[in-house]
Amino acid sequence: MDDLRLSPLNIPGVDENKRPLVIAGPCSAETEEQVMNTARQLAGRGCKIFRAGVWKPRTKPGGFEGMGEAALPWLQRVKAETGMLTATEVAMPKHVEAALNAGIDLLWIGARTTANPFAMQEIADSLKGADIPVLVKNPVNPDIELWIGALERINGAGITRLGAIHRGFSSIDQKIYRNAPMWHIPIELHRRHPELPIICDPSHIGGRRDLIAPLCQQAMDMGFRGLIVESHCNPDSAWSDAKQQVLPEVLDFILDRLVIRENVETTESLSALRKQIDTLDNDLMELLTRRMRISREIATYKKEHNMAVVQTGRYSEILDKRGAQGSLCGMDADFVRKIFETIHEESVRQQMELINK
Numbered sequence: 401m402d403d404l405r406l407s408p409l410n411i412p413g414v415d416e417n418k419r420p421l422v423i424a425g426p427c428s429a430e431t432e433e434q435v436m437n438t439a440r441q442l443a444g445r446g447c448k449i450f451r452a453g454v455w456k457p458r459t460k461p462g463g464f465e466g467m468g469e470a471a472l473p474w475l476q477r478v479k480a481e482t483g484m485l486t487a488t489e490v491a492m493p494k495h496v497e498a499a500l501n502a503g504i505d506l507l508w509i510g511a512r513t514t515a516n517p518f519a520m521q522e523i524a525d526s527l528k529g530a531d532i533p534v535l536v537k538n539p540v541n542p543d544i545e546l547w548i549g550a551l552e553r554i555n556g557a558g559i560t561r562l563g564a565i566h567r568g569f570s571s572i573d574q575k576i577y578r579n580a581p582m583w584h585i586p587i588e589l590h591r592r593h594p595e596l597p598i599i600c601d602p603s604h605i606g607g608r609r610d611l612i613a614p615l616c617q618q619a620m621d622m623g624f625r626g627l628i629v630e631s632h633c634n635p636d637s638a639w640s641d642a643k644q645q646v647l648p649e650v651l652d653f654i655l656d657r658l659v660i661r662e663n664v665e666t667t668e669s670l671s672a673l674r675k676q677i678d679t680l681d682n683d684l685m686e687l688l689t690r691r692m693r694i695s696r697e698i699a700t701y702k703k704e705h706n707m708a709v710v711q712t713g714r715y716s717e718i719l720d721k722r723g724a725q726g727s728l729c730g731m732d733a734d735f736v737r738k739i740f741e742t743i744h745e746e747s748v749r750q751q752m753e754l755i756n757k
């Protein structure tokens with residue numbers, strides 16, 4: 401199968417054409433009180449879909465793994481008392497069964513699950529015959545085929561109310577974001593499946609409260625369909641992802657100030673072009689970070705082998721090669737040499753620091 405059979409998400413009470421579609425709620429359902437308190441505040445500010453993780457796949461054992469089925473009645477209470485629809489993550493067939501039995505309205509697949517085709521197939525099989533919207537998060541690794549494969553498996557089970565969530569990708573380098581956005585990947589997904597709604601998850605991309613607002617705006621400017629944002633009645637005391645959760649009133653403030661520009665994809669406006677520059681600059685920063693890391697690995701090698709930090713032959717080689725390449729690409733050779741001199745200088749500084757430690 402290389403195509404998706406899609407129908408509108410058709411979420412009751414949510415206008416299919418109005419951006420952003422917003423899903424908000426805590427990373428995890430912790431206690432009935434925390435769930436109800438957060439839900440009431442979100443509902444009071446107009447939120448229509450409440451998210452809460454009930455089963456939490458954790459990278460390492462020992463973290464809070466979710467309350468499990470015991471939390472499902474809390475979500476039912478949210479729906480009954482606030483009118484919001486409910487959404488939760490499923491990672492195994494038994495989660496699907498319990499969530500469907502509890503009347504959960506929307507399911508999503510987490511990034512760690514999407515990366516596992518066997519798990520995806522089992523979940524897909526357990527969804528056969530169900531009529532529920534399912535959102536598939538990107539896998540933790542930047543592999544668009546794996547992401548599309550997971551969407552195809554769910555679609556193959558007859559789920560046509562399908563969407564994707566972009567939550568960024570793991571990388572070993574230190575960076576601004578918790579998960580590198582690599583915007584070109586969701587953009588490519590959109591190019592291949594223009595009808596598939598893509599929701600942005602600024603919380604897991606940013607990993608920090610202060611990044612939520614700019615990421616929400618960036619997602620809207622790039623034409624994403626909606627936002628899934630972690631919001632907690634007491635973020636600092638959250639049992640998971642405390643640093644990235646925002647108060648319901650803060651989320652309301654952020655959403656209120658969003659500028660929604662329509663036809664973002666077709667107008668070659670200045671701001672759209674600037675967004676592309678920002679994206680490329682981010683990519684440059686990530687590449688530079690990666691280059692510095694390799695350079696520090698080289699320093700360790702040099703230290704172990706008692707070698708000098710600066711090897712002049714290698715230095716001239718880099719400058720000449722890149723200068724010539726710069727001319728070929730229509731740039732001034734001197735300009736390119738200067739850039740690489742500066743990068744090399746910082747590289748040497750970091751190597752010296754490591755070697756003299």
Ligand code: PEP
Binds near residue numbers: 457537
């Ligand atoms: C979550 O949404 O709380 C979550 C665990 O996200 P992800 O699968 O993107 O890590």
Ligand code: MN
Binds near residue numbers: 427
């Ligand atoms: Mn989370």
